[in-house]
Amino acid sequence: MTLQRVNKGGLVLLGCGKMGSAMLQGWLAQGVKPTSVSILDPAPSDWVQALQSDGVGVNTELPEAPAVCIVAVKPQMMGDALPRLQAMGNGSTVFISVAAGTPIAAFEAVLGAQTPIIRAMPNTPAAVSKGITALIGNEQTSEDDLQMAENLLQAVGQTVRLENEGQMDAVTAVSGSGPAYVFHLIETLAAAGQAEGLSAELSLQLARATVAGAGALAEQSEDDPGQLRKNVTSPGGTTAAALEVLMDDRDGFPALLKRGVKAAADRSRELAK
Template sequence: MDMDDLADRGLVLLGCGKMGSAMLEGWLAGGLPARSVWVMDPYPSQWLRERAVEGLNLNESLPDAPAIVLLAVKPQMMDDALPQVVGFADGRTLFLSVAAGKTLGYYAERLGDAAPVVRAMPNTPAAVGRGITALIGNDRVDEAGLALAERLLSAVGQTVRLEAEAQMGAVTAISGCGPAYVFHLIETMAAAGVAQGLPADMAMRLAKATVGGAGQLAELAAEDPAQLRVNVTSPGGVTAAALTVLMDPDKGFPALLSRAVDAAMTRDKELGS
């Protein structure tokens, strides 16, 4: 099974909200024909209705044996939504789940033993081709199936294969949810700038460009992030004063982020049950 097979046999999206749309936007931009895509979503967005005008199959009858069914409804909705695609669980169709918490065991119970299932955790920067997705397959997924999932996901960013499904909770808490942490950092940096007297639009521009630029530097530089931090921190200077607050082991970022990640992982487990 390869990308041509995907275009011929079809890609079905069960649920196409924020995450499904972020990935679909990248796939269509990368050349997947709209006519090869079937979307099942009870309340499609304006963006999806516009893609339907271009040939995307929106809430129409599904192909006989699609190459991939992407499961992108909320975990809480999965029990209700899954029966719509259970008929594809005969081994010919690869299921690709992006739902937080829902384990390969959960899908085996509902789809049976024949269905190849890849569990993946993407993130929303996929919409601009800058996502990162971790993935792992069940024992019905062969190398070709995993490679196809990887090719599809790498069209919207980087991919990483997990060694064990148990790693997925931590991945979710770091890179799945992580963009929200960073967006909140941008919001709070801008708000702090406004509190110090900057105009709101200027403070937001400074915050966005700083986070975007620092992220890109962290990815491209030969030095690691700790050294890049040191490079900003003139001894006895202004950054050092701020970092004394932010790096406080009890009240700073380390303790705060560790608590946030613990909370995310607890919720991930709850959603899986």
């Protein structure tokens, strides 16, 4: 139903950077017709421009009433970008925003209160179809609209629905910003291995593979992360010695990540204002 609706009514993608390109690749692979896609981007990449030969419209005029419009511009560009879409508001077009820090009310103020608007928060693993996207719709959004959004966003990973928009700040702090925390873990784990005598190249290879493998195991296992941790930890062993440091109530991961996630959530709330 989603493909039929999109292919018949058309899809507009406002902004086609890394996230927009990742989503577009997924949609085209799923069966969205290139000729149903219109891209508006002031500086399209070579890959995006090459899509013109397949019938994708790049830097084209907006269709009058596409089935869906994906807003994938950076938050600081929103003020200039949104007015371009005003003519499509208060109609049948469903707007899906993947821009961080822009509340639904900001879209309603420009597009009209009768516009179906879905706010979504994907993350960068979407580039390898391993992302997760949280979404919430306004009162004008139907179940069919939400299902269409989920089907489109599942092209780059998992989706979850939120109970209210207020949860988006916490989602931003956990999964939106979370990949950066994991990348930093890889950096610091590799540096620690190097400090213990490993070469930089070998230590980084070990750290990358360990984090990727542990993540895959955590996602696929029936055990929760706490049990998986215990499975690796022998009493009095090497892992237990490290965890005694890492799980310290004051200086370990629990306190550090709680402060970090709170800082990110607080900043998300500030940006929304």
